[in-house]
Amino acid sequence: MTVNSVLVLGGGFTGLTSAIALALRGVENVTLVERAPAWARVGHGITVQGNALKVFQDIGVVDEILRRGFGADGVTLFHADGSVMMRLQTPKTGGEDLPATLGALRADVHEILVERALELGVKFRLGTQVVSFENHGDSVSVLLSDGTTEFWDLMIAADGIKSSTRPKLGITAERASSGLGIWRGVTNRLPEMTGGIAYPAPGDEGAYKVGYTAISATQCYVFVLCEPQRTPNDLPDWQEMKRLMEPFHGEFDWLRESLNESTYLNFQEIEWIFVEEPWHRGRVIALGEAVHAVPPLIAQGAAQCVEDALLIADYVTREGDLEAHLTEFQERRIPRIKGVVDASLQLAYWECHPGSPDAQPGRVMAQALAELVAAP
Ligand SMILES: Cc1cc2nc3c(=O)[nH]c(=O)nc-3n(C[C@H](O)[C@H](O)[C@H](O)COP(=O)(O)OP(=O)(O)OC[C@H]3O[C@@H](n4cnc5c(N)ncnc54)[C@H](O)[C@@H]3O)c2cc1C
Numbered sequence: 001m002t003v004n005s006v007l008v009l010g011g012g013f014t015g016l017t018s019a020i021a022l023a024l025r026g027v028e029n030v031t032l033v034e035r036a037p038a039w040a041r042v043g044h045g046i047t048v049q050g051n052a053l054k055v056f057q058d059i060g061v062v063d064e065i066l067r068r069g070f071g072a073d074g075v076t077l078f079h080a081d082g083s084v085m086m087r088l089q090t091p092k093t094g095g096e097d098l099p100a101t102l103g104a105l106r107a108d109v110h111e112i113l114v115e116r117a118l119e120l121g122v123k124f125r126l127g128t129q130v131v132s133f134e135n136h137g138d139s140v141s142v143l144l145s146d147g148t149t150e151f152w153d154l155m156i157a158a159d160g161i162k163s164s165t166r167p168k169l170g171i172t173a174e175r176a177s178s179g180l181g182i183w184r185g186v187t188n189r190l191p192e193m194t195g196g197i198a199y200p201a202p203g204d205e206g207a208y209k210v211g212y213t214a215i216s217a218t219q220c221y222v223f224v225l226c227e228p229q230r231t232p233n234d235l236p237d238w239q240e241m242k243r244l245m246e247p248f249h250g251e252f253d254w255l256r257e258s259l260n261e262s263t264y265l266n267f268q269e270i271e272w273i274f275v276e277e278p279w280h281r282g283r284v285i286a287l288g289e290a291v292h293a294v295p296p297l298i299a300q301g302a303a304q305c306v307e308d309a310l311l312i313a314d315y316v317t318r319e320g321d322l323e324a325h326l327t328e329f330q331e332r333r334i335p336r337i338k339g340v341v342d343a344s345l346q347l348a349y350w351e352c353h354p355g356s357p358d359a360q361p362g363r364v365m366a367q368a369l370a371e372l373v374a375a376p
Pocket of ligand 1: 158
């Protein structure tokens with residue numbers, strides 16, 4: 001085996017899935033450092049598509065994710081008045097035995113991954129950061145914020161889109177605005193409300209679109225896609241989200257009225273990055289959103305992250321030249337991720353420029369997902 005000790009930086013979906021996959025492949029010492037002092041149940045819902053469910057199946061957690069989430073075969077598209085435009089089927093990117101897509105609470109998926117990592121003997125160091133690292137041929141020494149310096153066969157930096165490791169690896173690509181902002185909140189739903197997206201009527205201003213994903217038998221996650229900066233007004237957040245949802249009717253009337261001052265919601269600008277220059281230097285490699293993050297318009301961000309995580313464990317536990325394996329790993333990942341990036345950015349452009357004469361969002365979305373049916 002090429003590596004026996006791996007330090008994983010970051011306890012999001014990429015870091016946790018990498019750590020689990022490495023432990024499953026027999027890497028003796030897998031240690032994960034996370035700057036948060038404790039695992040907190042935070043975050044909204046997430047759409048987990050088939051290819052991400054397939055990864056979760058391979059690492060032994062899919063049954064619990066399916067049990068807690070809400071599986072679906074697609075999403076209904078609505079006009080602003082609440083009438084149905086069409087039903088969009090999601091391709092089964094994880095194979096026939098898994099749902100095409102599933103809505104879940106982020107905190108649930110995270111908790112399941114943490115439990116699985118602990119079960120496999122992954123060591124966690126919470127409240128800890130990497131201060132510096134230095135490559136030494138066949139190892140990397142890492143100074144942590146707890147004052148310890150240790151040598152590792154490999155360090156995986158899964159520290160997210162704002163990665164502080166990325167520039168330290170000499171990567172020059174930088175994150176950029178997608179031109180979009182998003183409000184997200186978790187609220188209740190009626191049993192017949194299984195997932196939808198509504199588009200504004202011509203001339204309507206404010207939201208680019210609104211949508212919701214069922215995340216359990218009783219709950220859903222609602223989003224409003226809009227300009228990247230919050231409208232300057234004095235409204236409390238929940239009232240601002242309601243205001244943006246006002247032009248949308250049917251199921252969205254019910255969802256809007258369910259929002260109140262205690263709804264867990266927030267607003268953020270959506271950024272993106274796609275690093276095509278090498279993700280690794282010596283014994284350090286950046287993965288997941290540290291090297292590719294996209295606007296969530298085909299809901300593939302985390303799916304691509306966990307695909308990275310499962311595959312890296314395969315490559316780094318092969319016999320032979322580790323650096324050559326890391327290069328080969330990236331060469332395999334880039335075309336697949338590029339398809340997701342290109343489609344997501346095209347869709348983001350059309351969201352920001354309503355009325356674009358060449359806009360064909362349905363075709364681009366369907367084609368991008370169809371290409372992911374092939375194994376990663
Ligand atoms: C609005 C929005 C909606 C989305 N919806 C979906 C969706 O429906 N489906 C989907 O598949 N994807 C979606 N995504 C994308 C998905 O959320 C991300 O791709 C995924 O969560 C990234 O995981 P990650 O582990 O790479 O990064 P993160 O989740 O950012 O994890 C990085 C971790 O590293 C830690 N960290 C950072 N710096 C340090 C440091 N210096 N030291 C120690 N720890 C550190 C952080 O605390 C964090 O825990 C969405 C993204 C956005 C913005």
